[in-house]
Amino acid sequence: MAHRKLRKTPELPSHQHDVTQVSDTQHLRGMNRPPSNPVFQETGYDPASSVYDMEYEESTGSELDFWMNESQKFGSRVLEFAVGTGRIAIPLARHGFQVFGVDSSQRMIDQARRKKSLLPSPVQQRLSFKHGRMEQYQVDLVFDLAFVGFNSYLLLPDKESRIDTLRNASRHVRPGGAVAVDVFAAVPLDAEPDHEEVEFIEHEPATGLRVTRERFYSHNRELNRGQSTLVYRFYENQVMVGERRLGYSLALVSRDDVVSEFTDAGLDIDGIYGSYERDPWKPDSPILIVVGRNSSVDT
Numbered sequence: 001m002a003h004r005k006l007r008k009t010p011e012l013p014s015h016q017h018d019v020t021q022v023s024d025t026q027h028l029r030g031m032n033r034p035p036s037n038p039v040f041q042e043t044g045y046d047p048a049s050s051v052y053d054m055e056y057e058e059s060t061g062s063e064l065d066f067w068m069n070e071s072q073k074f075g076s077r078v079l080e081f082a083v084g085t086g087r088i089a090i091p092l093a094r095h096g097f098q099v100f101g102v103d104s105s106q107r108m109i110d111q112a113r114r115k116k117s118l119l120p121s122p123v124q125q126r127l128s129f130k131h132g133r134m135e136q137y138q139v140d141l142v143f144d145l146a147f148v149g150f151n152s153y154l155l156l157p158d159k160e161s162r163i164d165t166l167r168n169a170s171r172h173v174r175p176g177g178a179v180a181v182d183v184f185a186a187v188p189l190d191a192e193p194d195h196e197e198v199e200f201i202e203h204e205p206a207t208g209l210r211v212t213r214e215r216f217y218s219h220n221r222e223l224n225r226g227q228s229t230l231v232y233r234f235y236e237n238q239v240m241v242g243e244r245r246l247g248y249s250l251a252l253v254s255r256d257d258v259v260s261e262f263t264d265a266g267l268d269i270d271g272i273y274g275s276y277e278r279d280p281w282k283p284d285s286p287i288l289i290v291v292g293r294n295s296s297v298d299t
């Protein structure tokens with residue numbers, strides 16, 4: 001995911017944490033000394049492909065309801081940018097929507113395709129996963145709704161690429177269709193460094209290895225981005241047999257920044273919400289969802 005620091009999205013279930021086993025391992029490995037923040041490096045999501053689905057279960061509840069209602073409102077053809085392993089796309093397809101997903105990580109797409117191959121054939125036929133960047137990906141199809149979920153819009157490197165992405169999404173949407181993003185509006189706490197202790201995540205299904213995660217967070221003042229380094233460690237019994245690092249940064253933006261990016265991309269604002277239940281956005285809302293309409297006239 002692209003989770004922000006400290007305030008985890010409450011709606012998203014995560015797995016039970018087996019802290020006892022981890023602290024045993026820490027003692028064995030001598031890792032229970034104060035951690036030093038590793039040098040931050042953007043890695044893309046390839047290193048996360050095998051752990052992502054252990055961290056984040058398939059979308060259910062209010063998040064899925066929101067995207068289903070939004071899809072129903074505008075039509076059944078959905079384009080999801082930054083689709084990842086299909087966490088939202090797959091349940092949408094199960095519910096009858098036609099979902100076309102694009103992601104810049106080949107390994108995340110490979111994982112999405114593997115999951116697709118296990119689904120009943122009618123659901124498979126409603127799903128496509130393609131490798132590409134959301135700022136520029138082109139396909140000769142028309143959609144009713146295009147969206148970027150789960151903070152992924154904030155992974156884009158700068159304001160220009162965010163506006164390019166909204167314009168690109170809008171170009172793929174029919175007149176009257178919608179473009180939406182689900183992000184968070186930054187608060188002062190997002191500029192504070194942070195460290196999350198080692199936590200047990202789960203046993204990796206393919207290997208049975210025990211997987212832990214440790215997270216380091218820092219704020220890049222110059223770029224105004226929150227930088228996360230997630231260190232995944234793999235254990236066979238008590239012995240560490242592998243380590244993988246995921247480094248990503250999220251733009252720290254305000255509600256007004258996001259709204260003006262929609263306007264700059266030529267979209268008319270349709271809704272600004274602070275929850276998946278469509279509560280109006282307030283400065284202390286945990287999330288920020290902006291929905292814009294492509295108001296161009298069909299020629």
Ligand SMILES: C[S@@+](CC[C@H](N)C(=O)[O-])C[C@H]1O[C@@H](n2cnc3c(N)ncnc32)[C@H](O)[C@@H]1O
Pocket residue numbers: 001002003044045046056081082083084085086087088102103104105108132133134135149150151152155156
């Ligand atoms: C937090 S994951 C979200 C995946 C999925 N939407 C979900 O809800 O689980 C972020 C995804 O954004 C993708 N991503 C980052 N930058 C991208 C870009 N410029 N174009 C397309 N995908 C991108 C990453 O590869 C990663 O799979």
